[in-house]
Amino acid sequence: MGNILIKNAEIITMNKQEEIIHGDVRIKDDLIVEIGTGLIPQGDEQIIDATNRTLIPGFIQTHIHLCQTLFRGKGDDLELMDWLRKRIWPLEAAHDEESLYYSAMLGIGELITSGTTTIVDMETVHHTDFAFQAIAKSGIRALSGKVMMDQKGGDVPEALQEDTASSLQESVDLLEKWNGYGNGRIQYAFSPRFVISCTEPLLTEVRDLSARYDVKVHTHASENLGEIEIVQAMTGMRNIVYLDHLGLANERLILAHCVWLDAEERRILRDRGVHVSHCPGSNLKLASGIADTPGMLHEHVSLSLGADGAPCNNNLDMFNEMRLAAIIQKPHHGPTTMDARSVFRMATIGGAKAVGMEDKIGSIEVGKKADLVLLNLYNFHTFPSYDVDPISRIVYSATRADVETTIIDGEIVMERGLLKTVDKEI
Ligand code: GUN
Ligand code: FE
Numbered sequence: 001m002g003n004i005l006i007k008n009a010e011i012i013t014m015n016k017q018e019e020i021i022h023g024d025v026r027i028k029d030d031l032i033v034e035i036g037t038g039l040i041p042q043g044d045e046q047i048i049d050a051t052n053r054t055l056i057p058g059f060i061q062t063h064i065h066l067c068q069t070l071f072r073g074k075g076d077d078l079e080l081m082d083w084l085r086k087r088i089w090p091l092e093a094a095h096d097e098e099s100l101y102y103s104a105m106l107g108i109g110e111l112i113t114s115g116t117t118t119i120v121d122m123e124t125v126h127h128t129d130f131a132f133q134a135i136a137k138s139g140i141r142a143l144s145g146k147v148m149m150d151q152k153g154g155d156v157p158e159a160l161q162e163d164t165a166s167s168l169q170e171s172v173d174l175l176e177k178w179n180g181y182g183n184g185r186i187q188y189a190f191s192p193r194f195v196i197s198c199t200e201p202l203l204t205e206v207r208d209l210s211a212r213y214d215v216k217v218h219t220h221a222s223e224n225l226g227e228i229e230i231v232q233a234m235t236g237m238r239n240i241v242y243l244d245h246l247g248l249a250n251e252r253l254i255l256a257h258c259v260w261l262d263a264e265e266r267r268i269l270r271d272r273g274v275h276v277s278h279c280p281g282s283n284l285k286l287a288s289g290i291a292d293t294p295g296m297l298h299e300h301v302s303l304s305l306g307a308d309g310a311p312c313n314n315n316l317d318m319f320n321e322m323r324l325a326a327i328i329q330k331p332h333h334g335p336t337t338m339d340a341r342s343v344f345r346m347a348t349i350g351g352a353k354a355v356g357m358e359d360k361i362g363s364i365e366v367g368k369k370a371d372l373v374l375l376n377l378y379n380f381h382t383f384p385s386y387d388v389d390p391i392s393r394i395v396y397s398a399t400r401a402d403v404e405t406t407i408i409d410g411e412i413v414m415e416r417g418l419l420k421t422v423d424k425e426i
Contacts, residue, residue: 001029001183001410005041009050009374012390014057014349014363020390025055027370030183030410035366046412048405052378054390057363058117058371058408059318060351063218063256063277063306066131066144067092067100067124069107072310079287080224085155088311092124092147093159100127104134107316109419112140114317114400117371117408118351118361120218120254120277120306122147122191125160125167132178135186139413139422141371143216143355144178145191146171150202154230164202168209175213182423185409187355189216189254194223195231195239200246207248216252216355222265223257224288240265240274249274254354256306257282258296259289269301275354277306278346280324281313290328294337304351305343322347322395340395374405 004027011021013035026034026045041047068088075087095103100123111119121144123131128146135142148171149156150164162170175188190206192198210217222228222239235242240261243249251273258269258276269276278293296303305325307316322343329338352362360369375398377383377390382397406414411422 002412003028003043003045004048004370004407004410004412005039005045006048006050006055006372006374007039009053009055010390011035011055011364012057013365014345015365025364025372027407027410030369032364032366032368032370035364048374050374052376053404054375054377054394055364056115056373056375056394057348057361058373058406059115059347060118060304060355060362061111061116061306061318061321062120062254062275062304062351062354063279063308064107064111064119064121064316065123065309066104066107066121066134067095068103068309068311069110069316070099070103072314075311076314079226081226083286089155089157089160093157095124095127097127097130100124101130101134104131105138107310108134108138108140110316112138112406112414112419113403113417114319115373115375115403115406116316116318117141117373117406118355119143120189120216120355122193122218125149125162128174129177132174132186133426136182136423137421137426139185139408139411139420141185141361141408143187143189143218145189145218146174148190148192148202148206149197150199151197154196156197164199164205167202168205172209175215179213179215183409187215188213189218191218194220194227195235195242196227203246203248207246210252216254217248218254218256220256221258222260223283224286225260228260238262238265240268244268244272251275251356256308257288257291259283259291261292266296266299266301269296270299273302275302275304277304277354278325279306279308279312279321280328281315281321282308284324284328285313293325294329294333297342302350302353303346304354305346317400318347319394319398319400326395340389340392343395344391370407370410372407373403375402376404377402
């Protein structure tokens, strides 16, 4: 962790009182300790000249599968259940320790170079320790866990089917090893894949364990109409109603997708404080549908963004997700719906709320973690619009090529395209 002084930046704070300011940011160890103008360098501080640069809070992606990065392009043009059965489950079953490690590293490299500093990640059934090793070494902030799949049958390859007891035990072993690792940069999140792949005893035990350890539960729900039909046949209930019936719908739950909800389900999500991870690119490419995010925002459901796995939308870039989140709603709901600020909030402070770290990440304020991204918005595709509102410029014009420096927990993990590993022990 460094002592760094960032000078002369345009700063998008996401702090409501002063959303955009010009000035300097001082980082000491893992924290932002001072924001102002004309700050004088102290001691051995590294100085970053951010003249003509824009400093933003690092993006927070609340739904990622690092284990799937190597499968990009191997499951194109299928819808969810076919995509899982024919391509993704057999590929996940074929992972070994080394392939999982490199799949994770490749995904993390892509995330860090495109400005993502925190992820909520779901691994596969086996070898998850190696994904945690990649996370530890890379410096990314992550909540991650092994996927849980103890429901037999359903075309799941035998290699991915687990016993309830061993699924739980392996999860707890990983939690005890990794939760809190690296100055708290890594957290464990229980990851039952979705209702279809899990037994009721497993889900209720996960509910109790997540309360006991105070960690998140990360799962998929109501992504696809075929999935919902299977859940209805299995449980006699709609997906979110079932999760609520089991006592899982609470503020520790992060639910990916939520494309097909009825009014009762939306009310449950809001009343219980469940966090929805909206994945627009994945929802489009897997032909799942278009989630009613304007409706959810209107009803005060907690919303954040995620790219999902690399083979879902072939891109882990948050710029892509923000732009899609905005533009897919406009034909039906009008041009001011899901404006640039709404999606930028989902990508930053919305994600921080989802992971329970609203007081630590998601905005640029004194006392918060130094999870920061420096953008050069004077590239050819953004330059002609330099007098446009910077948040609009980022959402509608910026790309990963504009990311110059990524800082996580006060550590420079990427500078001008070069990644640096932070954990020398691993
Ligand atoms: N539902 C259950 N598993 C998965 C997965 O790996 N990806 C997506 N998009 N949806 C799922
Ligand atoms: Fe997913």
